[in-house]
Amino acid sequence: APRPTLYQEFGERPGIEALVEELLVRVLEDPRINAGFAEVDLVNLNDRLVEQICVEVGGPCTYTGRTMAESHASLAVTEADFNALVEDLVDAMEARGIPRRAQNRLLRRLAPMHRDIVSP
Numbered sequence: 001a002p003r004p005t006l007y008q009e010f011g012e013r014p015g016i017e018a019l020v021e022e023l024l025v026r027v028l029e030d031p032r033i034n035a036g037f038a039e040v041d042l043v044n045l046n047d048r049l050v051e052q053i054c055v056e057v058g059g060p061c062t063y064t065g066r067t068m069a070e071s072h073a074s075l076a077v078t079e080a081d082f083n084a085l086v087e088d089l090v091d092a093m094e095a096r097g098i099p100r101r102a103q104n105r106l107l108r109r110l111a112p113m114h115r116d117i118v119s120p
């Protein structure tokens with residue numbers, strides 16, 4: 001059998017939807033960062049994250065949200081905030097049983113966004 005694609009390793013669209021749900025539950029329960037999400041439209045955030053992760057793992061999706069710079073510019077996100085969110089994402093991927101190699105491939109694709117998300 002051919003190797004599964006990265007998109008398949010994430011369980012395609014249903015797997016990504018379940019992953020984002022796991023991620024948002026963790027973020028909203030994470031006292032290090034959850035205050036920043038109190039006033040946020042979580043349905044929009046959920047849907048944009050599903051689109052974005054789908055695109056980043058090579059799925060047949062389109063990201064329809066704002067750029068990372070636009071959406072995080074006024075949030076004063078710190079290095080520690082960024083690391084906390086990545087930790088929550090890794091925990092969510094572990095909980096979903098996503099293979100370690102596939103996890104790392106997504107993390108490598110998100111890493112360059114750091115410069116647009118963390119405030120200088």
Ligand code: HEM
Pocket residue numbers: 033036037040041044045048049052064065066067071072075077081082083085110111113117
């Ligand atoms: C790799 C890291 C991250 C990715 C991929 C990411 C991705 C996204 C996406 C796709 C949106 C939706 C943009 C839109 O509505 O058009 C968003 C919004 C948001 N992000 Fe992030 N984000 C990351 C890191 C963080 C961190 C570290 C924080 C703070 C702890 C954060 C806080 C927020 C908040 C509060 C919003 C909502 C802004 C609003 O609706 O006005 N993000 N993010």
